[in-house]
Amino acid sequence: MASALNEASDRLIARPSGLAEEVYRRVRADIMSLKIPPDTRVSVDSLARELGVSQTPILREALSMLEANGLVSKRHFAGYATSPRMDRAQLDELFEFRLLIEPHAARKAAEAMAEPDLALLASGEAAPSHDAFADMDTEFHRLIAQGAGNHLIADSLARLHIHVHIFRSCFRSEITEEAVREHTAIIAALQARNGAHAEAAMRRHIERSYGRLRDFIKD
Amino acid sequence: MASALNEASDRLIARPSGLAEEVYRRVRADIMSLKIPPDTRVSVDSLARELGVSQTPILREALSMLEANGLVSKRHFAGYATSPRMDRAQLDELFEFRLLIEPHAARKAAEAMAEPDLALLASGEAAPSHDAFADMDTEFHRLIAQGAGNHLIADSLARLHIHVHIFRSCFRSEITEEAVREHTAIIAALQARNGAHAEAAMRRHIERSYGRLRDFIKD
DNA sequence: TTTGGCGAAATCCTATAGGATATTTGATCC
C-alpha cells in the first residue's frame, strides 16, 4: 500500500519497484479471491517455493505489509495466518466507520470531483458476474473516495473495502440489483453536483448494504 | 502497530514478541522525538550497527511497518527516508479527517466509556513541560478513541496522532493553556455522560487546535 | 561560474546456511 501521507503522482516511470511489491500484490490477490481462505496458516516456505523466490526479505516484507493492512496476523515463532472472517462485532465496527467517512466523501466528491472521473464512474456500471460486481463495487467506492480529494480518506476506505470484499466473497452474496440501483442514485446526485443528495444517497446505500450483509451472520 | 481488525486482549503473557517489534518501537520513538528529523535518510546499516542487530529481517520488517504507518517512505535501491514535514495541504486533510472521526468518538465515549478509563482520563491532566504535554495530549485522545469501543476508530486516530505529534514537535508549540481548558471541557461532558456536549466540545477543540497549528505554516 | 560526465563509495537487494522455537503426532499410562 502507498504510505498514508505521501502521495506520489501517477505519472512515474515504471520502476522495477522491487519484488516485495510484486509478492505483496500477488498474495493480497490470493487472499481477496479466497484462494487462501480466512483463518488459514500461511507458510513462508511454501510461498517461497511456489513463487520461486527466496524468503528474505521478500516474503517477510510482503507479509509485514499485509499485516499492517490487517489481512494477516503474526504470532511469534508460529508463523503468519490470514485473519479470521469478520464476526458480527467487527462488521458493526466496520460499517460504523464507513458511515462516518463515506457520506462525507460523497458530499465532497459531488462538489469537487473531476469531470473525467465522474464519466468513468458512470460508464462502469455493468455487473454480469459476481466477481465483476465485487470489483466494480470496490472501484465505485474507490473513485468516490478519491474524488473527495483527501488521501487519508481514500487510503482508509481502500483498506476497509478489502475486508468488505472478502466478507462478501465468503458468502457469494448475489444481491446486486438493489445495490446497482443505489449506485445509480448516487451517481445521479454526483452528476447533478448535489452534495446533500449524494451524502444522503451514500448513507442510505451503506445502511442497506449493512443490512444485506448482516443477514449472513448468525454468531 | 496492531492489525486493523484483530484485537488481542491486553491480558497476555509477555511474549518475547520478536526483535522486529522492539526495533519498530525504538525507531518510531526516535522519529517522534525528532531525533531523526523529517525528510532525512535512514540507513539500514547505521541502524543495524547502532542497535547491535542484524539487517535481515529486523530492520526491513520494522521499516516496512513504519512505511505502512506513513512515517517513512521507501525508494527502490535508494533506501528509506523519513517523511517530510506536513505541508498545508496535508495538515488540512488530516484535520478534515479528525473532524469526521473524533467528535463522533467523543459522543460514543460519553455514552459507553468505562468508569475506570474516565477516572484515568481526569487524573492525567497535568502538563508541566512541552514533551509532557505532547504525550498527555496523545494519551488523552487515545483514551477517548478507545472509549468509543471501535478498534478501527482507535487505530486510525492513533496513526494520525503520530503525525500531529511530529508536526507539533517541529515547532515546539507552547500553547498549552488553551488546549488544557478545552480538554477540561471535554472531560466534564464525558463525566456528565452528555454525548451531545462531548461531541461539540471535541469539535471545538479540534477546530481551535487546527487554528493554532495552521499559523506555523507559511508555504 | 555553471554544466556535464565519470568514477568511487555507500547503500540496498537477494540468496543461502545454521540456530531456536512452537506445533503436531505418536506412544504410554491411568
Place this chain on the structure above:
DNA sequence: GGATCAAATATCCTATAGGATTTCGCCAAA
C-alpha cells in the same frame, strides 16, 4: 477410552556473503 508426556517435524528467526543500483564528489569544458 481419555489424558499426559516426549520426540519429531515444520516453521520461523538471525547472520553472513555476493550482486546490482543509486548517490555523491571530482574534474574538465563551455
